[in-house]
Amino acid sequence: MLLAMKVTIKEWNAVATWRWDMPEDEVCGICRVQFDGTCPTCKYPGDECTLLIGKCGHSFHMHCLRTWIDQESSKGLCPMCRQKFESKRE
Amino acid sequence: MDIRVLDPNPIYLDQTFRLRFRFSNNYPIESPEVTFIPLTSPPRPVPLHPHVYSNGYICLDLLGASGWSPVQNVESVCMSIQSMLTGNVKAERPPGDEDFVRRNTLRPRDVNFVYEDATV
Numbered sequence: 001m002l003l004a005m006k007v008t009i010k011e012w013n014a015v016a017t018w019r020w021d022m023p024e025d026e027v028c029g030i031c032r033v034q035f036d037g038t039c040p041t042c043k044y045p046g047d048e049c050t051l052l053i054g055k056c057g058h059s060f061h062m063h064c065l066r067t068w069i070d071q072e073s074s075k076g077l078c079p080m081c082r083q084k085f086e087s088k089r090e
Numbered sequence: 091m092d093i094r095v096l097d098p099n100p101i102y103l104d105q106t107f108r109l110r111f112r113f114s115n116n117y118p119i120e121s122p123e124v125t126f127i128p129l130t131s132p133p134r135p136v137p138l139h140p141h142v143y144s145n146g147y148i149c150l151d152l153l154g155a156s157g158w159s160p161v162q163n164v165e166s167v168c169m170s171i172q173s174m175l176t177g178n179v180k181a182e183r184p185p186g187d188e189d190f191v192r193r194n195t196l197r198p199r200d201v202n203f204v205y206e207d208a209t210v
Binding site for chain 1: 118119155156158159160161163
């Protein structure tokens with residue numbers, strides 16, 4: 001014989017995790033922190049500390065790359081391949 | 091950091107060299123200052139090379155603003171210097187070495203090296 005129990009849900013909490021769509025062990029070539037971590041100047045990962053993917057295929061924390069590109073000596077080039085760094089999506 | 095050349099280049103056979111790295115707060119956006127430092131004990135000479143001054147200053151484009159990239163690191167810099175020594179066949183100092191060492195007051199990064207001879 002089956003016994004049925006009536007349950008009333010009074011409240012529930014949803015929990016989610018997120019990660020960048022990047023291989024898990026890949027690090028930013030500039031600061032060497034994993035892409036899922038932040039650049040050295042930020043505290044929390046997320047949209048405030050996002051990633052830039054170059055047309056050349058090389059990715060960096062946005063802040064790391066900005067700091068580099070702001071240097072005159074960078075000449076706007078990708079630190080990895082020294083091609084002009086252009087972001088894949090604007 | 092001590093480095094050695096592992097292949098049997100007779101110029102550097104059985105020698106070990108001491109490199110000093112100095113990092114600014116802007117590293118790795120800015121290159122580190124890298125020089126050879128001579129020691130007597132343990133024996134650490136400044137390697138004889140047409141791009142290495144007798145005061146330990148190294149003329150290597152990747153250590154200057156024009157050649158540095160922030161994806162470089164201590165390991166890659168050491169490998170570049172090793173490779174620069176390994177391929178060298180001239181056991182001599184750069185032209186004007188004595189003069190340069192006597193007069194220079196600039197930090198290595200600020201010296202305007204002319205990268206004239208790409209063959210060594």
